[in-house]
Amino acid sequence: MINSKTKIFYHAVQQAGDGIFIADKKGIIKYVNPAFEKITGYSSREAIGKNPRIIKSGKHDFLFYENLWKTISSGKTFRGQIINRKKNGKLFYADHTITPVKDKEGKINFYVGIWKDISAQKEIEKRKDEFISIASHELRTPLTSIKAYIQILKEKMKKNDNLKLNSYLIRTYKQISKMANLIYDLLDVNRIQAGKLPIRKTAFNFSQLLNECISDLRLGSSVKIEYKSKKKQFPVIADRERLEQVIKNIIGNADKFSDKNKKIIVKMQSVDNAIQVSVRDFGIGIARDEQHKIFQRYYQVEQNKTGSGTSFGIGLYLAREIIKMHQGKIWVESKLNKGSIFYIQLPLNK
Numbered sequence: 523m524i525n526s527k528t529k530i531f532y533h534a535v536q537q538a539g540d541g542i543f544i545a546d547k548k549g550i551i552k553y554v555n556p557a558f559e560k561i562t563g564y565s566s567r568e569a570i571g572k573n574p575r576i577i578k579s580g581k582h583d584f585l586f587y588e589n590l591w592k593t594i595s596s597g598k599t600f601r602g603q604i605i606n607r608k609k610n611g612k613l614f615y616a617d618h619t620i621t622p623v624k625d626k627e628g629k630i631n632f633y634v635g636i637w638k639d640i641s642a643q644k645e646i647e648k649r650k651d652e653f654i655s656i657a658s659h660e661l662r663t664p665l666t667s668i669k670a671y672i673q674i675l676k677e678k679m680k681k682n683d684n685l686k687l688n689s690y691l692i693r694t695y696k697q698i699s700k701m702a703n704l705i706y707d708l709l710d711v712n713r714i715q716a717g718k719l720p721i722r723k724t725a726f727n728f729s730q731l732l733n734e735c736i737s738d739l740r741l742g743s744s745v746k747i748e749y750k751s752k753k754k755q756f757p758v759i760a761d762r763e764r765l766e767q768v769i770k771n772i773i774g775n776a777d778k779f780s781d782k783n784k785k786i787i788v789k790m791q792s793v794d795n796a797i798q799v800s801v802r803d804f805g806i807g808i809a810r811d812e813q814h815k816i817f818q819r820y821y822q823v824e825q826n827k828t829g830s831g832t833s834f835g836i837g838l839y840l841a842r843e844i845i846k847m848h849q850g851k852i853w854v855e856s857k858l859n860k861g862s863i864f865y866i867q868l869p870l871n872k
């Protein structure tokens with residue numbers, strides 16, 4: 523006999539706006555609600571008795587599903603965004619949680635999955651990306667020529683002794699360069715998303731690159747940069763320009779988020795078959811729950827915003843993608859108000 527409480531739960535789940543399914547320990551679907559039927563196109567009769575594999579899109583690799591199963595079969599909730607396929611073949615994006623439901627002894631009895639269809643939101647994101655892509659393409663050419671003309675003016679003005687005009691030009695050039703770098707970064711983000719960021723690998727000594735980067739950064743930084751390395755030779759086969767971009771972004775951030783009287787310590791050492799570079803600052807630090815988010819594109823920690831108007835939260839996203847393309851690793855250890863250490867590991871070319 524169904525009591526009134528059970529009835530309430532049943533109606534709530536039946537009428538919920540998000541897709542809900544219940545599967546047994548083996549993953550066989552036992553129940554789906556009408557929102558599930560609507561999102562997937564599979565009726566309850568078609569879905570029950572099947573494995574959720576019926577809506578698999580083929581857009582995630584084996585490791586993704588292995589991680590999902592490992593998480594839920596160990597008793598934890600899986601959260602993530604999944605691309606699924608409807609019965610009619612169309613893809614849809616879902617914000618997904620799968621939670622194991624346990625008995626009193628803690629044994630898993632069944633799983634409950636909840637899907638929020640976020641396809642519309644994804645479509646908006648796609649359009650926003652397209653807009654950024656077109657805008658940055660269009661801005662690149664005029665900006666590059668303005669930069670070149672100011673460079674010429676700067677050279678010509680060197681012979682002129684009007685100090686004020688000279689300083690205006692230098693400042694203009696600096697601001698234009700910042701803007702141009704921002705546009706190039708936005709273009710890189712788009713290339714990465716399209717899987718078209720070119721990587722041009724050559725053989726070089728990483729130690730020399732790090733030295734050059736630090737010399738360049740010392741020129742524009744008010745913070746003291748200390749550099750320690752036990753060895754002089756770190757041969758790699760990599761994209762020199764891209765790695766320069768990564769290092770300058772990380773040390774640049776350490777500078778941006780530190781007090782002027784604090785220092786930055788850069789260290790380089792070999793660890794197993796890899797080079798490890800660490801950049802330590804004693805600045806504002808990053809809260810634990812923000813640490814994994816800073817590598818996402820356009821993400822900035824709210825409290826850490828500098829208000830300079832020329833940062834968008836894409837430097838670390840690009841850094842992570844570039845390091846991934848070199849089969850390396852990048853991560854951060856940080857304490858709020860104490861400082862951060864960013865690490866990069868790259869395979870050594872032995």
Ligand code: ADP
Nearest residue numbers: 775776779816822823826833834835836837838
């Ligand atoms: P940007 O610096 O242009 O905002 P990034 O992708 O380089 O973009 O960094 C993303 C965010 O991570 C920054 O906005 C800041 O909130 C945080 N962050 C990065 N490096 C540090 C650091 N050394 N100390 C504190 N916060 C940092």
